[in-house]
Amino acid sequence: MAMGVTSVVLLAIAITFTLMSTATPQQQQQQQEQPHLISRIAFGSCANQSSPQVPIWDAIVDFKPQVFIWLGDNIYGDIRRPFRLFGTQRTIGPWKNVPRFVPSSEDQMISNYHIAKTNHGYSRLRNISKVIGTWDDHDYGLNDAGKEFPHKHTNQRLMLDFLDEPHHSPRRKQAGVYASYTFGPQGRQIKVILLDTRYHRDPLRSDGTILGTAQWAWLEKELNGGPSAITIIGSSIQVLSNLSACTGPLFYLESWGRFPSERKRLFNLISDSKRDGVFFISGDVHFGEITRFDCATGYPLYDITSSGLTQAVEKVIPSFLHFVLQFLAWFTPTTVRVMNNNCKHKSCTYGQPNFGVIEVDWDVNPVRLRFEVRGVSGEVVHSVTTSLSELGARNIQMKAGDHKHCSLEVDLPWLVRRRLAILFSFVVAVVIVVQVVILYVVISLMVKCHRKCKRD
Ligand SMILES: *[C@@H]1O[C@H](CO)[C@@H](O)[C@H](O)[C@H]1NC(C)=O
Ligand SMILES: *[C@@H]1O[C@H](CO)[C@@H](O)[C@H](O)[C@H]1NC(C)=O
Numbered sequence: 001m002a003m004g005v006t007s008v009v010l011l012a013i014a015i016t017f018t019l020m021s022t023a024t025p026q027q028q029q030q031q032q033e034q035p036h037l038i039s040r041i042a043f044g045s046c047a048n049q050s051s052p053q054v055p056i057w058d059a060i061v062d063f064k065p066q067v068f069i070w071l072g073d074n075i076y077g078d079i080r081r082p083f084r085l086f087g088t089q090r091t092i093g094p095w096k097n098v099p100r101f102v103p104s105s106e107d108q109m110i111s112n113y114h115i116a117k118t119n120h121g122y123s124r125l126r127n128i129s130k131v132i133g134t135w136d137d138h139d140y141g142l143n144d145a146g147k148e149f150p151h152k153h154t155n156q157r158l159m160l161d162f163l164d165e166p167h168h169s170p171r172r173k174q175a176g177v178y179a180s181y182t183f184g185p186q187g188r189q190i191k192v193i194l195l196d197t198r199y200h201r202d203p204l205r206s207d208g209t210i211l212g213t214a215q216w217a218w219l220e221k222e223l224n225g226g227p228s229a230i231t232i233i234g235s236s237i238q239v240l241s242n243l244s245a246c247t248g249p250l251f252y253l254e255s256w257g258r259f260p261s262e263r264k265r266l267f268n269l270i271s272d273s274k275r276d277g278v279f280f281i282s283g284d285v286h287f288g289e290i291t292r293f294d295c296a297t298g299y300p301l302y303d304i305t306s307s308g309l310t311q312a313v314e315k316v317i318p319s320f321l322h323f324v325l326q327f328l329a330w331f332t333p334t335t336v337r338v339m340n341n342n343c344k345h346k347s348c349t350y351g352q353p354n355f356g357v358i359e360v361d362w363d364v365n366p367v368r369l370r371f372e373v374r375g376v377s378g379e380v381v382h383s384v385t386t387s388l389s390e391l392g393a394r395n396i397q398m399k400a401g402d403h404k405h406c407s408l409e410v411d412l413p414w415l416v417r418r419r420l421a422i423l424f425s426f427v428v429a430v431v432i433v434v435q436v437v438i439l440y441v442v443i444s445l446m447v448k449c450h451r452k453c454k455r456d
């Protein structure tokens with residue numbers, strides 16, 4: 001016991017000295033002469049401020065990211081009413097009479113952000129990393145909301161307060177929280193472009209706009225602007241995966257795939273900019289995965305999805321049923337998910353809380369990139385290693401098999417694409433038949449017994 005306390009104290013002293021000897025990114029930016037080389041970036045999404053957030057922040061701090069990127073649902077700001085099929089407040093079914101999600105007051109939003117910001121693990125991270133970010137629906141203020149949401153102006157201010165955006169920042173005057181950052185010295189620069197997929201977004205199923213006119217013009221300028229070795233585009237919703245094409249009509253997720261014209265425009269913009277080394281990071285879906293699409297630009301595009309820091313699909317069901325979710329994740333077809341031997345599960349999805357990691361090894365030629373999804377203790381549950389030369393249109397010799405990730409989910413044969421819905425209908429049918437049979441047996445036994453009793 002005494003030994004334990006001593007080593008904890010020694011460790012604390014060691015950490016303090018390490019922290020004191022490394023300047024924070026803000027201090028480095030002020031020095032300006034030679035921007036610090038960035039080789040470790042972490043990112044995450046979907047953090048319920050009222051849920052315990054240990055030990056995941058410790059795992060993130062242990063990774064020692066130089067930059068941490070929030071990808072949305074940084075808090076859960078809206079109020080979620082319970083599932084109710086019957087009663088005075090019915091939140092689901094065709095007869096529902098009240099919305100399941102409602103926005104909360106400004107005071108409540110401020111209080112939620114306060115809880116998130118003062119979380120001990122997150123405070124430790126803010127001490128050692130530059131923290132930047134964008135938002136998704138729940139911190140924007142309402143589940144699945146878009147441009148119609150009335151509190152977007154107020155909530156933009158609260159979100160930028162949470163991120164310590166300076167008061168004079170132009171980001172406080174524009175419509176939406178999109179922003180771009182460039183880190184690192186000349187020739188080894190990493191550009192991070194954070195999109196706002198909420199403020200200007202048209203309704204789902206409209207095939208309208210996600211970004212809106214002004215943000216498109218800004219993005220075009222950013223992509224055609226000064227060169228960077230690596231360009232990371234952060235989008236709260238998934239860019240490459242269009243899971244809805246295979247989970248519909250059972251359920252739908254938000255994604256760029258649901259806005260096919262916008263998605264095409266994004267790919268064309270990247271392709272026309274002739275910019276190499278572009279990839280996406282995303283959140284939102286409550287599981288982690290790495291996807292890849294090979295036929296949008298002249299080189300493979302990756303989308304590393306990490307979701308969420310506290311919210312995860314497996315947490316909503318008892319652990320003895322996790323294997324069912326893992327089976328369904330494996331069973332649902334995908335054309336873009338990277339399946340390799342580095343996955344914890346056969347499905348190559350991860351349904352427990354997780355964060356994302358980007359590591360760059362600048363010292364090898366070609367420069368090596370590693371994308372990872374990591375669990376709450378920092379354990380790697382999925383990873384992909386690639387190189388900058390493979391993310392370049394001019395250098396890449398597409399290998400055999402590289403065109404594996406070229407087809408869309410909607411182009412899968414009907415039986416494959418709909419197999420989740422078919423399985424679901426089959427299970428429902430079996431359950432109904434079994435119930436009818438049981439009912440039949442019980443009734444005939446009762447009738448028999450009744451007759452027998454009468455005779456006796
Ligand atoms: C967040 O966590 C609290 C406390 O566990 C819980 O009551 C609430 O329903 C959670 N919210 C969401 C959106 O999961
Ligand atoms: C953050 O750093 C400050 C000093 O730089 C220190 O006082 C504070 O305790 C640190 N907070 C955490 C949570 O590590």
Ligand SMILES: *[C@@H]1O[C@H](CO)[C@@H](O)[C@H](O)[C@H]1NC(C)=O
Pocket residue numbers: 242244245246248257258259260263408409410
């Ligand atoms: C994504 O799936 C939806 C729903 O099935 C479909 O309407 C849309 O066209 C798909 N998008 C792409 C890019 O395939």
